[in-house]
Every structure is written in structure tokens, then in C-alpha cells.
Amino acid sequence: MFSGLREKVGQVLVPGDEFSLEVQETLSLTEPLKPEKVLLGPGLKRRGDRKLLVVKSGVLRHKQPHVFWVENHQRRYVPAKGETIIGIITVKSGDVFKLDFGGSEQASLSYLAFEGATKRNRPNVQVGDLVFAQFIVANQHMEPELVCVDSAGESQWAWSIWSGGAAVQRLSGLVRRLLRPRSDVLSDLQKLFPCELVVGMNGRLWVKASSVQQTLIICNLLQSCETMTTAQRQQLFRRAAQGVL
């Protein structure tokens, strides 16, 4: 039924491309019917009963057994539930913080959504601090909400970052490459200097290495390698490791 989609996996598509679902003309009476389903990711939308529409330009990707999506360079971050981001606290009012994460509106983060926080024991977070948090409400109709704890009330990482280090913005493409299971960018970076790296899916990174100079070198490397091919990037990292940069 979805052979049309499968043929185009790995090809570049533009908005307006359509796929129609084939209808089986004859049904077998002896074999059992296998219902086929397809999970549509970003960039694909259902139009009517039997049509799929591509709404973003990019490369069509497929993950077994039945997930399809269009991979594209979205410049401006659009929040999605479950994604972790780095936000900057802009307002402290009443019982909530307001965070800027680079989207179309600011997200809210409750005082109580930190590990070990109670009404008397408020978290020590100020305006201008960086926070690493996860979306629990993120759709087009409602104001986005963030939390710094998971459903058990514990946080696996240090959810607030505030001492030292440097933050880098607008690296949406690089961030997705860093977060892949066996990321080559990450393994190349690990061979350079030891550093702490926090990756937010809104295209923001926070880096802290043992000295200010190393921190700045890593920031500059990450900013320049976003648009490079693998070979160019490995050459750049090799030069950095040799101490030329």
C-alpha cells in the first residue's frame, strides 16, 4: 500500500508532493488480511482519506517498521512534548518562572518543578540563569510548560546550569547530529579536550572545559562545523587537536 513512499526514501521532496494510497482491487479469501499502518512524522500530513501531502522540503527518511518523516533544516525552534531544551529565565513572578527558549512565545516553569523543591524550600534560580528542562505541554493551542523533574519527581541531570562555561545558540542542525545514538561529531569531540556539554534541542548548547581558552575553542569549532561535510570537520578537529588553532 505504501510502496510509493518507500521508493522515495532518501530522495529530496518539496512541499506539494503527494502520495496516494493504493487500494487493493481484489481481496484474497484464503489468506488473512494484514492491516498496514504508517506513522507520519514531521513534514508529512494526511489529506482526505487516501492522500499524504509533503509540507516541508527535505530528505524523506524511514525507520523500520513503518515510520516516515521529512528531515529538514528548520531554522526557528517549534516546541514538542518530551523534548529537552536550554532556556533562559526572563521573569520571576508569583509561582512561575518564564523562560525564553527561542520559540514564538515564552514557556512557563513552576517553582515546584525542581528536585527537592517545596513551598518553603524554593530553588535558587535567578533571572538570566540557564535552565535545562523538558516540555510537558507543547502544542500550538496552549502556552508551553516546562519541568525540571521527571514523573518520579527526580532529576537525572543537574537541571540548572549557572557557573562558568559558555552558551552557543542557533545550531539546530548540529544539535540533532550530536544527539544521534552513535554520533560521529560527538566521538570526534570526545577525542579533543575533556569538557561538559549540555545539548538543548532548541539549537542551544552549553560548554564548559577546564580553561576559558579551551571552552572558546570548542564553541568556535561547533559553530563552524554545522555546515561542513564529515571530511572537512575531521580535518578541522585534527588541526585543533594539534594546537594550531
Add this chain to the structure above:
Amino acid sequence: MSPRASFVQGDTSVMAAVYGPAEVKVSKEIYDRATLEVLIQPKVGLPSVRERSQEQCVRETCEASLLLSLHPRSSLTLVLQLIHDDGSRLACFLNAACMALMDAGLPMSCLFCGVTCAINADSEIITDPTAESRALMTFAIDSKEQRVMMSYTKGSFSVHELQQCIAVSQKASENIFQFYRDSVRRRYSKNL
């Protein structure tokens, strides 16, 4: 870096940049869809009435092809800067706008392109005109069914001539859409 596109058609050259989805002023916000604002800057001087009327043409075409309901209470700003004008200005604005919107990753239901058509003194129909003509028309054509999304006409012509111009523009739009596809393919070639 904000998403931008530069479109050159003969000697006419336009640069477009898109900002958004971003915050919108409460007075301009629409509860169920994004607010699209188009700003056209001429080569010299301040924008005048002609730019305002061209902004409306571009804005209505973009609103018809963007899926604005996916970003309610947000603003999308499209800025078009004219670098050099040698005729077919509105068509060049439309083409640059479409490429910039694709570059921004905004969801669209179809692509669109602008084609300019003129009827000269000998009643011949020519596309991309640069000289004086009896009638001058610009059409915005969509990529799915080659329908006319917007038309802007000046001069005198018969109904039959109008239909011929539309047919010529629809044929010319295929080349522009193929150009869009090739540009996008080059852009993503590093990821393949």
C-alpha cells in the same frame, strides 16, 4: 542566521528573508492562525503606494499556500528587498518569497511561482518582458494543479488573449518549479 533567499531573473534581482514563527503584538494576533506580514523595500527611497499594493499580492499568495493554522498567535515576517529592477518585479518577488519560505522550513501545502506575460504591439505574447507593451500581466501559479492563485494585470486585452497568457504562464511555471527542486536538492546534497 535567518532563512533567506536571493532570486535573480535576467537582470532583476530580489533578496528575501523570513523571520518566525515569533512573538506577535496582541493587537495583531489572530487566535487560530499565524499573522503574516510582508514588507517590500524598493531599491531607493521609502516604500510607497505601489509597494503596498505589491505587498498585498505577495501576502495573499503566501497565505493561500502556507499552513498558517499550525502556528496560531504567532507572527511570520517576510522582508523583500529589491536589488535591481529590469521588469518582472512582482514575479521575482513571488519567486524569492517562495524560496525563502521553503528555506525557513515553514509548512506549506504547495509551492507557488510568479510569471510575467506581456502582449506587445504586434499582439505577440512574450514572457519575462523588458520592453513596453500593450498589456502586462503577472500570475502566481501553484505547483500542484497549475492553477492561478493571484493575477495582476495592466493594459487592454481581450478575454481570449487573457486565457492564452494564462496557458503560456502555466507552461513557463514548470521550468521554475524544476529550478526550485534542483536548488533544494543541492542544498540537502550534503545530508544524503
